[in-house]
Amino acid sequence: MDIKSKSKYLFVIWMLLIAFGFSGLFSVLTNGSRFMQGDYFESDEYNSQMDQFIAMLNVYELYKMPKEEMKKQITVTDEEIEEHRMRYGNLGDQISNIGMQYNDQIHAAIESGNKAAENALAKERDEKIADITENFNSDEHVRAKIVKEKEKKIDEFYQELEKYRREFTNLGEAYKYYLTDRATGEVYTNLSLSKDDSESDYLNKKDMYYLQDYAVLQKNYLFTGYKENFLPYNDVAETILENQKDRDMTGQIGLSKHASEKHIAIMNYKDYQKGQKLFIGYLLTSMAALILSYFLAKRKPAAVLGSFEQLKPFYGRIPLEIRAVLLLVTVFFLLLSMTLISEQFVYYHSNVFASLIELIISLVAAASLLAFGWIQLRFLSEYQRDWTKLRDDVNNSLLVKSYHAILNAFLIKSIGFQLLVILGIVFVMGMLFVAVLAAGGGEIIVIAFVFGVISLPIFLIIMRKAGYLNKVLKHTEELAAGNLGADIPVKGKSAIAKHAANINNLRNAVKFSHKEQAKSERLKTELITNVSHDLRTPLTSIITYTELLKTPDLAPEARDSYIEILDRKSKRLKVLIDDLFEATKMASGNIELNKEKVDLNQLLQQALAEHNEALSQSSLQLRVSQPDQPVYAFVDGQKLWRVFDNLIGNILKYALENTRVYISVKEEQNQVVLTFKNITKYELGEDLNELFERFKRGDQSRHTEGSGLGLAIAKSIVDLHEGSLDIEVDGDLFKVTVILDKIS
Structure with missing residues (x-):
């Protein structure tokens, strides 16, 4: 096996060890509070189950009360009478509402000629109005109605109690109690004691997994179980039970070792113990994996990451926010896979083979995601050395481009607002269509009307503007090709019309530029010709008369004449050259x-x-x-x-x-x-x-x-x-x- 292949295998093992080690540390955060706080009897699971048993014990045994006796203790306050009386408004409002409720029905009975129905409805309406009127005249009338409502609630409470009694009996098979009322000496227990037996013969460390004093447990429980957490909450029953005299109870409650192994309380206890052992073993193993990965790192398995450098150009083309989202998704699935790994150790599974398969899959996924995340962080860390590249990538990100795109859309505000209106109409039409479909399609006529009155004219306007825009673009294309042609017709005062006018101005400017360029070329040719002519004329005379002066035996009169001509032509040439330099200097502004x-x-x-x-x-x-x-x-x-x-x-x-x-x-x-x-x-x-x-x-x-x-x-x-x-x-x-x- 070559060195390159060994490095890859070493890298895979290294990633697996790190992923497994990090999953153990992650499990401390997710499950540490459950398994590291102590034994099962200090856990939230046990306390919750014990709370449920005590709530049921209060209702079914300690504070139980016959239904008829509870009804006798019903009380009605003045506030309750006033609330019942004004529940649906004042007297006038309530009478008006009753009248409106029966008017349509009575009117329908009259139209159908059903006199009996008409009389029955009218009688029922009048009885209700009389009852409502009596509510405002007599407190006793209202009090009787409230008592009847509360009695109904008490009946419902006892019906619900019968549904939960089996669950209380089932919990009593595991939880044993022996309680004594200090004031009356009355004993409450679910132990089977003979005359010679003592509660200590059963409630001891030998026969109980855990024992607790009732006084410690009985704190601030609601009688009907924490508002439906354990038992159906009933405000009438709760009020009556709470008004009873507090009982000074003493005794113990414990989880019996003699309960069935299949009892839910015993199963929870056993599962917790197994889970706690697995968790501690898993934590120690994960720490050992991290230590081993540290020593393995000395063989530089991370060098394999260099082979992923070829992905850098492709990764660099991904927008910056997409890279950030990709990294967050990687971290999310990495944490998810670590959660799946920890679950195989924290929770006891009867199917070991299936659990092992799930563990291997989760571990491979976590190692792959860890390597993928590491590569992303490595590429992103290069921004620390190149802030210019970070600034460029931020400017090229989708969010910044979208921001500039929105700004550019409103550079010409009329176009921006037109787009906004069009998109808004399209959105509203789409939502209307979806709403109609959701309602069963019965309002299709509304859609047709909206489409015909609003959408179709807007569509035609858009098509007309698109045609005009295409025409402007065609003229622009011809202008770019050098074909000046005729002016574009300017229609209206829209942004496209202004653009057409600007193109016309540009065309005229180009046309004028061509004309000026041709004129400039002509004047340049004339300038060269004129300069040549004006400079050559005196220069020719100077050369000619200079040659004549070289003639031997030249008469003094002729010599003086030639010298005079040379002087005049030289001065003429000097004037021409001086004027040319001065004109050039003046034109350049360098004076x-x-x-x-x-x-x-x-x-x-x-x-x-x-x-x-x-x-x-x-x-x-x-x-x-x-x-x-x-x-x-x-x-x-x-x-x-x-x-x-x-x-x-x-x-x-x-x-x-x-x-x-x-x-x-x-x-x-x-x-x-x-x-x-x-x-x-x-x-x-x-x-x-x-x-x-x-x-x-x-x-x-x-x-x-x-x-x-x-x-x-x-x-x-x-x-x-x-x-x-x-x-x-x-x-x-x-x-x-x-x-x-x-x-x-």
């Missing part, structure tokens, strides 16, 4: 503004003065409109001067000759509005926003000297000041509006 309080009127005049010579040489007629007082704004004066410079430069380059140019500064509430208007010499395109793009010019032939970055730089600077720069074109009228915040 600092040195803001201060600036007079915009004065700043505009400075910009106009910079271009005064160019304006004078041009054929343009400038019209400037400004307030007389200063107009202040919190701006970077140098950057804003660049805006004015670029706008005035554009006017000089692109304004039609011999036309008027209008520049104005106005104050409107808390803002300053600057406008620049001129007539263009070139026809502008339809998309004015493209004029803000880099290297975009109104002169599509690109014959002017501009860089194409003026408006882009100007707009970026105004945006950085949290202002606005807008362009308007009306035919050939070109208008730029700059709006900035004013300060006082």
